[in-house]
Amino acid sequence: xxxxxxxxxxxxxxxxxxxxxxxxxxxxxxxxxxxxxxxxxxxxxxxxxxxxxxxxxxxxxxxxxxxxxxxxxxxxxxxxxxxxxxxxxxxxxxxxxxxxxxxxxxxxxxxxxxxxxxxxxxxxxxxxxxxxxxxxxxxxxxxxxxxxxxxxxxxxxxxxxxxxxxxxxxxxxxxxxxxxxxxxxxxxxxxxxxxxxxxxxxxxxxxxxxxxxxxxxxxxxxxxxxxxxxxxxxxxxxxxxxxxxxxxxxxxxxxxxxxxxxxxxxxxxxxxxxxxxxxxxxxxxxxxxxxxxxxxxxxxxxxxxxxxxxxxxxxxxxxxxxxxxxxxxxxxxxxxxxxxxxxxxxxxxxxxxxxxxxxxxxxxxxxxxxxxxxxxxxxxxxxxx
Amino acid sequence: xxxxxxxxxxxxxxxxxxxxxxxxxxxxxxxxxxxxxxxxxxxxxxxxxxxxxxxxxxxxxxxxxxxxxxxxxxxxxxxxxxxxxxxxxxxxxxxxxxxxxxxxxxxxxxxxxxxxxxxxxxxxxxxxxxxxxxxxxxxxxxxxxxxxxxxxxxxxxxxxxxxxxxxxxxxxxxxxxxxxxxxxxxxxxxxxxxxxxxxxxxxxxxxxxxxxxxxxxxxxxxxxxxxxxxxxxxxxxxxxxxxxxxxxxxxxxxxxxxxxxxxxxxxxxxxxxxxxxxxxxxxxxxxxxxxxxxxxxxxxxxxxxxxxxxxxxxxxxxxxxxxxxxxxxxxxxxxxxxxxxxxxxxxxxxxxxxxxxxxxxxxxxxxxxxxxxxxxxxxxxxxxx
Numbered sequence: 100x101x102x103x104x105x106x107x108x109x110x111x112x113x114x115x116x117x118x119x120x121x122x123x124x125x126x127x128x129x130x131x132x133x134x135x136x137x138x139x140x141x142x143x144x145x146x147x148x149x150x151x152x153x154x155x156x157x158x159x160x161x162x163x164x165x166x167x168x169x170x171x172x173x174x175x176x177x178x179x180x181x182x183x184x185x186x187x188x189x190x191x192x193x194x195x196x197x198x199x200x201x202x203x204x205x206x207x208x209x210x211x212x213x214x215x216x217x218x219x220x221x222x223x224x225x226x227x228x229x230x231x232x233x234x235x236x237x238x239x240x241x242x243x244x245x246x247x248x249x250x251x252x253x254x255x256x257x258x259x260x261x262x263x264x265x266x267x268x269x270x271x272x273x274x275x276x277x278x279x280x281x282x283x284x285x286x287x288x289x290x291x292x293x294x295x296x297x298x299x300x301x302x303x304x305x306x307x308x309x310x311x312x313x314x315x316x317x318x319x320x321x322x323x324x325x326x327x328x329x330x331x332x333x334x335x336x337x338x339x340x341x342x343x344x345x346x347x348x349x350x351x352x353x354x355x356x357x358x359x360x361x362x363x364x365x366x367x368x369x370x371x372x373x374x375x376x377x378x379x380x381x382x383x384x385x386x387x388x389x390x391x392x393x394x395x396x397x398x399x400x401x402x403x404x405x406x407x408x409x410x411x412x413x414x415x416x417x418x419x420x421x422x423x424x425x426x427x428x429x430x431x432x433x434x435x436x437x438x439x440x441x442x443x444x445x446x447x448x449x450x451x452x453x454x455x456x457x458x459x460x461x462x463x464x465x466x467x468x469x470x471x472x473x474x475x476x477x478x479x480x481x482x483x484x
Numbered sequence: 485x486x487x488x489x490x491x492x493x494x495x496x497x498x499x500x501x502x503x504x505x506x507x508x509x510x511x512x513x514x515x516x517x518x519x520x521x522x523x524x525x526x527x528x529x530x531x532x533x534x535x536x537x538x539x540x541x542x543x544x545x546x547x548x549x550x551x552x553x554x555x556x557x558x559x560x561x562x563x564x565x566x567x568x569x570x571x572x573x574x575x576x577x578x579x580x581x582x583x584x585x586x587x588x589x590x591x592x593x594x595x596x597x598x599x600x601x602x603x604x605x606x607x608x609x610x611x612x613x614x615x616x617x618x619x620x621x622x623x624x625x626x627x628x629x630x631x632x633x634x635x636x637x638x639x640x641x642x643x644x645x646x647x648x649x650x651x652x653x654x655x656x657x658x659x660x661x662x663x664x665x666x667x668x669x670x671x672x673x674x675x676x677x678x679x680x681x682x683x684x685x686x687x688x689x690x691x692x693x694x695x696x697x698x699x700x701x702x703x704x705x706x707x708x709x710x711x712x713x714x715x716x717x718x719x720x721x722x723x724x725x726x727x728x729x730x731x732x733x734x735x736x737x738x739x740x741x742x743x744x745x746x747x748x749x750x751x752x753x754x755x756x757x758x759x760x761x762x763x764x765x766x767x768x769x770x771x772x773x774x775x776x777x778x779x780x781x782x783x784x785x786x787x788x789x790x791x792x793x794x795x796x797x798x799x800x801x802x803x804x805x806x807x808x809x810x811x812x813x814x815x816x817x818x819x820x821x822x823x824x825x826x827x828x829x830x831x832x833x834x835x836x837x838x839x840x841x842x843x844x845x846x847x848x849x850x851x852x853x854x855x856x857x858x859x860x861x862x863x864x865x866x867x868x869x
Contacts, residue, residue: 103825451832452828455832474852
């Protein structure tokens with residue numbers, strides 16, 4: 100029997116049938132009126148999901164392309180840039196800032212910890228002239244969510260842009276771009292937005308535009324002024340991934356129909372059940388629970404067990420794909436994504452198969468105990484336990 | 485979020501991606517050489533799955549159409565026909581035989597029981613001149629599997645045709661058409677064969693052809709001699725459901741690649757886990773365990789609980805679709821299909837959600853206990869518990 104693929108990795112995530120169907124519509128020319136009409140609606144919906152009045156652009160690239168666009172358009176060579184690193188994607192900000200010749204100040208909070216806001220405030224006060232802060236909302240590599248609202252408040256009265264990687268949070272965790280004072284927000288299609296990979300999303304505040312207009316860093320494909328010019332006609336500077344635009348449009352319809360609040364509550368509930376299950380199984384979360392992500396749960400592999408061996412059992416036997424650890428955490432953690440098109444039954448299935456995989460590897464597991472813990476969370480969520 | 489549909493009803497069943505992809509190929513003319521080439525391969529594969537040298541036909545109809553074809557081509561008005569009823573689909577044979585004006589002898593073994601072979605033998609001996617026996621291999625309505633091998637052996641030296649409904653068994657439970665002496669076997673696309681509904685399959689033995697050639701019952705669309713004439717050119721008498729032919733061809737490739745023995749073993753394992761789980765939850769199987777079907781498990785609703793209320797919770801909350809009881813069993817049983825494109829993770833998911841649904845309805849359930857029982861079956865299946 101061909102394996103049933105059950106993606107529980109933090110992107111790409113499962114694609115709803117309505118999105119798949121939308122993407123199968125005939126390709127149209129991207130300079131056509133029809134495409135402009137679809138784009139206009141799409142950008143309108145995107146601004147609702149980003150909770151912003153800023154202009155929002157869609158780039159045909161991965162999320163990393165969106166991150167590069169953010170740096171290449173806002174950071175001049177020699178600019179003092181503070182990078183808040185909490186894992187692999189914070190390091191990516193750092194690497195991008197270095198490549199664009201920024202004067203990089205790295206604050207590294209360690210893989211598994213959130214940003215220490217007090218330390219950031221102290222640093223900002225001690226280090227005048229920081230032009231840009233690069234931050235990660237949901238650090239996918241460690242399952243940590245950072246407090247962007249607090250960061251934004253801290254920067255409100257400074258001449259410092261806040262640039263945020265919301266690649267894996269947008270559509271799963273609340274992102275209040277304007278209320279949080281986020282100047283440039285970057286996201287991507289293949290995470291909680293439930294679309295296949297290929298699109299980056301980027302929003303730009305008026306304050307950011309002032310910097311962009313005088314930014315001398317080299318860029319062409321990712322040039323935001325060119326994107327702005329094209330957007331005036333609901334178009335893109337270069338050829339867009341037309342079918343992914345259809346898919347994103349359909350996915351945003353699903354998100355707005357469910358309602359943002361309900362989408363976020365669903366992710367919180369699935370995360371709570373996942374955490375309850377792994378704890379009941381005697382496993383340990385990587386991050387402190389207060390900073391644990393609503394979209395991906397990072398779990399330390401139980402003593403001596405290779406996390407990647409565990410993942411292999413799950414993939415080979417059950418078609419369940421968890422993510423592994425990256426960098427220094429390789430083999431030491433596994434990550435269960437509950438991001439996007441995921442429901443309670445998916446979590447119960449993941450936990451029940453995890454129990455079998457743990458037993459298979461000789462870990463002393465009380466079969467059914469993690470499942471029961473997740474079930475209790477779901478029953479309580481309806482006041483039924 | 486749009487509900488994820490998890491079909492665990494005894495047809496239609498989930499369709500594998502490779503089958504879905506095959507069905508999306510461009511439609512071709514059904515009198516073309518290309519279609520004949522596909523058909524030739526398809527009929528060859530079908531004979532392997534039916535384990536027969538007999539001619540096999542594909543009719544564009546549901547399985548009921550295939551059953552009508554079997555009766556309309558073999559039963560003359562006034563023929564003595566013995567119908568072995570173990571549930572709804574045995575009753576359908578009876579109704580068809582009556583409509584075609586047979587002299588119907590009904591042996592009814594009750595919903596939930598298998599055919600009593602000794603009683604059949606006694607009846608055959610007592611009642612000379614029975615021309616046709618109509619039997620059900622897997623009685624979908626009650627989760628009972630009947631011993632067709634024994635029936636076939638009993639009829640080998642009598643001038644009595646054995647006509648078998650293998651609609652829900654073929655591709656999930658072994659069917660040895662020739663070795664079991666089955667004259668006419670009927671199946672359909674949407675059960676263990678993993679194809680959407682729309683095709684019936686029917687095989688005809690040389691002995692059955694002798695009857696068919698002199699059968700005076702009226703039929704046109706379901707006329708098997710017309711089908712035979714068309715099949716000589718790898719064609720069909722009337723327009724076939726072309727895309728479903730593509731799908732069936734792809735599904736048979738999957739089944740033959742997995743290997744018939746492994747397909748049957750997988751179904752037996754999934755059934756064993758399902759039965760272990762429901763018993764661990766204190767629920768009662770409808771049939772005696774020795775006659776319990778490898779493709780669908782029928783479970784009595786726990787004291788006082790309306791099975792349909794339970795099914796509603798599962799469908800509304802988890803997107804899990806179990807079947808209900810039919811006829812006299814409505815509201816009193818639910819049926820979990822593990823038929824076709826189903827794997828271990830599907831069973832664990834179904835059991836874990838069933839536990840939540842039972843708790844939701846106030847049934848005293850030890851959360852996780854059914855899941856653990858199913859997990860143990862899977863661990864033992866690999867010698868790991």
